[in-house]
Amino acid sequence: MSDTTLDRATETQEQLRDFVALLKPRVMSLVVFSGLAGLLVAPGSLHPFLAAVAVLCIAVAAGGAGAINMWYDRDIDAVMSRTRARPIVQGRVAPEEALAFGVVLSLFSVMVMGLALNWVAAGLLALANLFYVFVYTVWLKRRTPQNIVIGGAAGAFPPMIGWAAVTGSVSIESLLLFALIFFWTPPHFWALALYRSGDYARAGVPMLPVVAGEGATKRQILLYSLVLLPLAPAPALLGTAGIVYGATALVLGLLFLAGALAVLRAPSGADTDRAAKRLFAFSILYLFLLFALLIVDRGEGLIGGLGLA
Amino acid sequence: MPELKDPNDRRRRPGSSDVHHAKRRKNLALLFALLAFIVLVFFVTMIRMGG
Numbered sequence: 001m002s003d004t005t006l007d008r009a010t011e012t013q014e015q016l017r018d019f020v021a022l023l024k025p026r027v028m029s030l031v032v033f034s035g036l037a038g039l040l041v042a043p044g045s046l047h048p049f050l051a052a053v054a055v056l057c058i059a060v061a062a063g064g065a066g067a068i069n070m071w072y073d074r075d076i077d078a079v080m081s082r083t084r085a086r087p088i089v090q091g092r093v094a095p096e097e098a099l100a101f102g103v104v105l106s107l108f109s110v111m112v113m114g115l116a117l118n119w120v121a122a123g124l125l126a127l128a129n130l131f132y133v134f135v136y137t138v139w140l141k142r143r144t145p146q147n148i149v150i151g152g153a154a155g156a157f158p159p160m161i162g163w164a165a166v167t168g169s170v171s172i173e174s175l176l177l178f179a180l181i182f183f184w185t186p187p188h189f190w191a192l193a194l195y196r197s198g199d200y201a202r203a204g205v206p207m208l209p210v211v212a213g214e215g216a217t218k219r220q221i222l223l224y225s226l227v228l229l230p231l232a233p234a235p236a237l238l239g240t241a242g243i244v245y246g247a248t249a250l251v252l253g254l255l256f257l258a259g260a261l262a263v264l265r266a267p268s269g270a271d272t273d274r275a276a277k278r279l280f281a282f283s284i285l286y287l288f289l290l291f292a293l294l295i296v297d298r299g300e301g302l303i304g305g306l307g308l309a
Numbered sequence: 310m311p312e313l314k315d316p317n318d319r320r321r322r323p324g325s326s327d328v329h330h331a332k333r334r335k336n337l338a339l340l341f342a343l344l345a346f347i348v349l350v351f352f353v354t355m356i357r358m359g360g
Binding site (some may be wrong): 008047049 | 330334341346350352
């Protein structure tokens with residue numbers, strides 16, 4: 001193989017890697033996992049190929065929204081150390097190319113979801129993407145410290161979309177799964193913002209620690225973890241999951257609360273950073289474990305199992 | 310970003326510049342994406358028509 005051919009092969013691989021990076025694969029993994037959980041716990045059945053298509057649509061739509069977000073936020077991404085290496089900032093992908101990529105992926109995923117599954121799921125998918133792009137990215141992110149509280153709704157849609165792909169409707173159970181991610185998002189991002197507040201301040205993003213200070217953020221984290229404590233086991237009471245899920249969700253909730261208390265008690269500086277980093281890492285594990293358990297222990301649940309329903 | 314080769318270079322052949330190669334790469338990626346989409350729609354149609 002000549003040097004030129006090798007160079008071109010490397011260039012192709014690098015370009016491919018850049019376009020994959022535009023899709024925010026790490027965020028996508030959580031979105032796909034929660035979407036899959038919604039699909040599996042929903043009552044009813046779906047052809048395995050159609051189920052795979054539904055998950056693919058959720059993944060591609062999330063990736064498309066991520067690409068549009070990177071296009072819009074390229075100015076602040078260049079300032080923050082966490083996002084400085086992104087392909088648009090580095091000049092490896094043209095901004096308009098990233099935008100076109102994101103819009104095409106979003107449109108195709110919604111269209112395929114509608115044609116292959118149903119239009120309720122497609123509508124929710126479109127709503128999630130529009131919410132992420134227009135409400136969170138364009139409107140709230142640079143304006144209010146409540147950006148991730150309201151904007152977090154976009155990330156809470158996937159289990160509801162998965163549920164709707166099977167049932168063709170929205171129900172109290174799927175709304176509960178939505179609420180679970182909705183109330184998990186603020187403490188998760190505020191823990192990150194606590195030890196990255198300098199980054200956000202430089203970029204002019206009004207995250208809670210930047211605007212309201214460390215103390216207020218710590219108290220808000222504790223408040224949200226208190227809300228999560230009874231909320232996470234609730235699917236077991238509604239019959240979406242079994243008692244094993246319910247009990248483990250309660251234990252995980254207590255661990256989350258302990259992490260939030262550790263953050264609250266930590267003295268300002270390196271100790272707070274360490275506690276916040278630990279809580280941020282645990283919050284990811286928390287959500288993965290909750291949804292994994294939901295998949296494994298789906299079924300009648302406590303009330304149905306005891307014949308009380 | 311791909312750059313145009315020297316237009317006065319005698320060894321230059323039509324379509325051999327970096328810009329052309331980059332464009333060709335994108336066209337091929339699009340071709341594969343469209344083929345994958347066609348296969349996807351085919352199987353979805355078969356499954357849905359099969360009830």
